[in-house]
Each structure stands twice: as C-alpha cells, then as structure tokens.
Amino acid sequence: MKSTIPWLIAAATGFVMIAAYFIPAAQGWQGEVGTWFEILAAFAFVLGGANLFAYHLGKISARRAGWGYSGVTLVAFLVTLAAGMLKLGVPAPDRYPTNAWAGDFQFEGSVSWWLYWYLYNPLNATMFALLAFYVSSAAFRAFRAKNTEATVLLVTAFIVLLGRTYAGAWLTSSVPENYSALTFPGMTAIILAVGNTAGQRAIMIGIALGVAATSLKVLLGVDRSYLGSDGD
C-alpha cells in the first residue's frame, strides 16, 4: 500500500501532463507545474540543509574523525544562512526607503553578497578548474592510438583543440584561401558540421527513446525504485 498509492499519484500526474500536451487549453499547465517544481525544490533544499546540519552535528557530538572540519562546515552554513535570511547589510531600496525587507538579499556590499563573491564563487570556480589538471592527466594516461577508433578520437580532439585556438590558425596561416578546409579552423568546422553533428544526433535520438521508455516504466509502475524500500 505504501508504494501503490505513490505509484497511482505518479501515474495520474504523469498521464495528466501527457494529455495536457495535446489539449491546447491545458498547455499552460506545463509552465504552472514548472513553478510548482521550483517551490518543491526550495523545500527540498531545506530538507538537504537540515540533513547536513544533523549529520555534522552528530559527527561533532560523537567526536568522530574529522569533527573539526564538521564544525567549520556548520559555522559556514549558519553564517551564510543567517546573512541571507536576515538580509544583513541590505539597505532599504530607493522606492521603499522605510522597508529594509524589500531590498535584494544579493545587494552589492551586503553580507550575502560578500559571502557569494569572496567565498562561494572563487571556491566553486577553483573546484571546477581543478578538473583541467585531472582531465589532462587522465587523457595522457588513457589516450593511446591502440586501434583505429582510438586514433580517430585522438586526432579529432587534437584538431578541434588546435582549430579553436589562435595557435591552430597561426600554424596553418600559410595555406591558400582556396584550400581553407585544410587549415585547423577549417577542419574543425567540417568535423563539427558533419561528424560531430551526426554522432550527436544519433545519441540524442537514443537518449529520447531511453527517456520515453524510462518514463513509461515509471508511469506504468514497472519501475518503483524511486520510492525506496518498504522499510523506509
């Protein structure tokens, strides 16, 4: 029963959405449901934040290994939460000078703004920038022209990398204009227009069929794994 009712709810809402697509008067529902999704996502963030808080608090109280880092996480979490919720440092906007709550919580100079630009943004960008090293390192170890397929991949990556940089254009700058297809930027354009587009199209068609099949499995109750086990 605990999984049948949720499945019936999922099936009903899913088939209503499918039917709405074919009924002109109901096509606006998709936008409305998108807004509902955003609201539910906000509640999910609260759930995630509460879980994070409980997990790290438990780690600190049990003095488990690394509890000091949990303390740092909790302090960062609470400071950012308080600064954003209370709109610390946000002045009342010019149109409503007596209402400080009307200001934007990301107002330049506010505590939230400071936390975003001097903590969140640089740390986030650096985390992703780290991947440049790991991608290069993984490529160096994995890319070997062992067979035709691997060679095709390697050569394509090499041409596209060069074709999209100044170095590639400079290296083949002496090629006459009539033979521009033989320059690195020219070869890159051909690769992207033909080979890459063809492969992407096949992959997208495959993904669309996969999504349709998975959605039907969920709506027909064949796949109920998203509900977890009965013991939950």
Add this chain to the structure above:
Amino acid sequence: MNRETLGWTVVLLIGALGLFGRAMSKPEGMGKVYIKAVRIAPDSPTDTRTTFTKVEPKDSEAIVSVPRTVGVWIAALGTLAIFSFLYRDNVFYKLAESVFVGVTAAWAMVLGFWESIVDKLLRNLAPGLMRAWALPGLSDKQEPNYLYIVPLILGIMLLWRLVPRGAWIARWPLAVVVGTFAGLKLVNFLDADFVSQIRNTIIPLIVVVNGKVDPWASLRNTGLLVGVLSSLTYFFFSVEHKGFVGNVSRVGVWFLMVTFGASFAFTVMGRIALLAARVEFLFNDWLWLIDPGDKRPKGW
C-alpha cells in the same frame, strides 16, 4: 617534525615572506579593493542615504574597502588551498572544502527561500502580507491563488522525512515530482529530440544552388545522413552486428569517436578557461603583477 612537514613549512614560510616583502616594498601594496560612496536614491531630495560601489584605483574618489580587501585575500588563499589538492589531500584543502560545502548548502536554501518560497509561493497565497513585508511592489490587484496550497502541502509532506515516524509521507510529494517530470519529459524529449532530429536529418543529398550542383553541400549532407544512420545502427542491438550490418555499425563507431573527440576537446577548453580565470584572479586582482585592463595607475 618529519622531513616532509619541514619541507612544506619552509615552502609556506618563503611564500608568506615573499608576499609580505612584496606588500611592504611597494607603497601602494597589493590585493586592495577600492570603493566610493554613491547615493541610494540620487534623484531624491530627502533620501540622502549612501552605499558603496566598486571603482578602479584610478578614480579620484576611490578609497580602500577593508571588507572587500579582506575578501580578495580570503578568496586568493581559498583558491590556493583548493589547488593544493593537486599535491595531495591536506588540511588546507579540507578546510576550504568544508567552508565550501557549508556556504553552498546555505546559499541554496537562501536562494530557494527568497526566490521560490517568498516570490512564488507566498506571493500567490498571501499577496497582502507579502506586499506589507518583502514584496512592496506587488500589484494591489493581485488576488490570492489558492491553487498554490497544493505545492505548500506537498512541500510540508516532503519535510516530513525529518520526523522520525511516518517518513513514508514524504513519498507522496516525491511521487508527484517523479510522475510529473516523467510525463513532461516523455512528450518533450519525443518532440524536441526524437522527431526534430529525424526531421533535420531528412535533407537533400544533391544540393542545387542557382541551377548548379553544390558538391560541398551535397557531400556534407550525404556525410551527415550516413553518419546518423550508421551511428544508429551501432545502437541497434536487435540484429547481430555481422556482415553488412557489422560494417555499417563500424562506420557508426568512427562517427561516434569523432563526436567524443570533439566533446573531449570542448571539455578540456572549458576547464582550461576556468583555470586561466583563476590564475588571472591571483595575478591581477590579488598580487597586482599584471594589469590586462589597465585599471591601476602606471607603476603600481
């Protein structure tokens, strides 16, 4: 203190001394952020409140902002702390990571609260209250839309997972989310990806422009069609990949390899661009060793 710790302590000390020396040897210092006061309501004769906005050091009214300067130093040290992971996991990386996790989680909650719960849910459920509190610009004509009680109830049910008993209640809103998402995506993917991609692949193999055959365009279209069909053949597992089908499927693999190679190149370029931005931040905003935008006075 073992040899490795000693080595890193020496490296860090040399780095700190270098920074201190550079800051002391130049009268203008480094890593500073300049601001100037601006009026919040420049057109109002009565509202004389001011706020601060970032300006270039060249500005005649520029003054140093302590909180923002501290921010640049914290951002720079955080950047270095995360890059230190390239050597191996260490205390500086773990500290930066812990701060990042805490700030990110809280930031998502704050964003969700102000932009979704207040601006979308409460605006529709209690427009009068929101007009008096956080949304004074809300139209007087806006009436409550009680349909939004549904996401409110679903949201509360979702939070029920935090209660020790009755966690199964959280499955209902989850079922609504999964069911709605499945229904939306089923038709959207079939329309936008499946049908559209097939439609875009139905193209003339012989392209005629002004009464003449365009060989390049014809070749490109033929290549595209052969590529899509052969790649799809590779994904078609109901027929054994032998003989003719095997050969076509092999051509499909080559096209897929071209796609993966291009995707890999774009991924590398994207990450390198991010890395370049971080390095530029360190050398330009923090150390003041470069000035690509010519924003500082000559000689700084």
